[in-house]
Amino acid sequence: MVTIQRLITAALVACRTATGIPTIEIKGSKFFTSEGNQFYVKGITYEFASSLSSSYLTNGQQCKIDAKLIGATGANVVRVYSIDPTLNLDECMQAFADEGIYVICDMSTPTFFINREKPIWTLNLRNQFAKVLDGLHKYDNLLALFAGNEVINDVNTTIAAPAIKAVIADMKGYRDLMQYRKIPIGYSSTDETTTNLLQNYLDCGNEDIAADFFALDNYGWCGESSMAKSGYDALYARANGYDIPIFLSETGCNHVKNRSFNDQVALLGRDMNDRYSGSIIYEWTMGVNKYGLVEYSNDQATGTPKLLADYTALQSRWSTLNPVGVKATAYDPTLTKRDCPQSTSGVWLVEAKAGTEIPTLGLSGFTAPTGRQASATGRIPTSSIIVGSGSSSDSNKLESGRSGGSTKLGGGAIAGIVMGAIFLFLVMCGILLFLWRKNRPKKEVTVNPGDDAPLKGELDATSRDMTHQPIYQELSGAKYTQELGPSHAQYELRTDERPGELPDQRDEHQHLDDTGHYAPEFTDQEPAAEPSPHVQAQRRREMEWLEMEEMRMRQRREQLMKQGGAG
């Protein structure tokens, strides 16, 4: 009976996916919707610059307001820097899904991250990151996850690269063990002198340990720039033949006021759209670093914000940039993985052999969904990983105690149950599909009348593998039925740790050193050598918090002194 329930549950999950917003998959160096259309990221970072709270995606009402406004820019992605997987994100995720918007999220939180000074991937961290996957996997509009954000920011911190790769390897292993869909797991990098090596390092080696995609933060294009002046030509060159998707996880220089977002023409147009998968604009909310597209009347960033000039500029820029790319069926790339960079003093300090010796922890302690272990066992990738700590053998010891119910059944009984379940599945899918079609809002397909985007430069279109065409990717109108999702309590996380705590952002992302990270290759004319605005904002919040603490301590000291004087 337990087995039937599980099969039905699985069927319901499959049905929901079938009727929801298409999920995003990777083929070669490109993202595709599950319907087979290429997907370009038109993203906006979604955070509350002035808030100390990190309970992102928990205020459903506010998400509805924001998702509408974000969707109206033409965005199809928001980036969230951290979530608390123990909180309920259903309403917010639904609000974004309703607007055809995907969410890309960091797995690290202000409390749990790879420390660049002492880069150690611990069981504690592993279990917390796994909880983020547990919390988010059920949302069809989860685009991807970052295993780290700007951890490496100079030559010395390249020593953190193996730990980052171990995060990717173990989380991919966990994702597959739990039979979650192939949620892309990658990394969001700074852009400085070592970035091209990191780009190779995270890609090289066995599929099981390599990043699914690579992203980088780059503010090199300011105002009316050009491919050469901004350094985007170097970005483009670096992505030549790269076998996994690459995009900018932060961009949007504001050194020239009233931003024109001209770089979007390069990224989404012919200049770059055959190698890059778009970008994410920094940032939604106006804060002291002045990158905001909208301004709220209060620090909590609630209510309907005022739309600023940059909002309108981005909206009109994006309205002309709707690359179609290739269809998944027509795309059959032959791409090879990069070679692992060799350790080089003063350049790349990773000693481990050929980039394949990474400190993975394996999957010990995790329990696959009961009743599906046989296939799960086959999928555990850690056996092929060279593990420094030698603990990977544990990962094959899957819990089997709880599958007793199904193993007592004879083969015939199981076959009957399976047939029954398949029948039920089909019937339910039919009913759901019927209901969905009936309730589905009329899709608005925006097709711009033949006006080509203002592309910079005359480039030989035939030399690139796709053209820029102004047809809007149909993302709106999709509905998915959250309520059909089962609670994800079909497995156990063997961990003693308490759920992730997200007290505030005072120790966010260890972004507290003062090393600039914009590449010398951009320095001739563009602003360079300064940390990304997100990092700067984190520092400012840290300063504010420290000042508040100082004031509190001073007051307390004065109080005690007064009491001492009185007593």
Ligand SMILES: *[C@@H]1O[C@H](CO)[C@@H](O)[C@H](O)[C@H]1NC(C)=O
């Ligand atoms: C990098 O490490 C070396 C050797 O420990 C040290 O001398 C140098 O100051 C470090 N550089 C930075 C930027 O921290």
Ligand SMILES: *[C@@H]1O[C@H](CO)[C@@H](O)[C@H](O)[C@H]1NC(C)=O
């Ligand atoms: C530039 O932005 C400012 C502030 O939002 C606005 O008042 C001004 O009208 C804008 N100028 C142009 C030329 O759009």
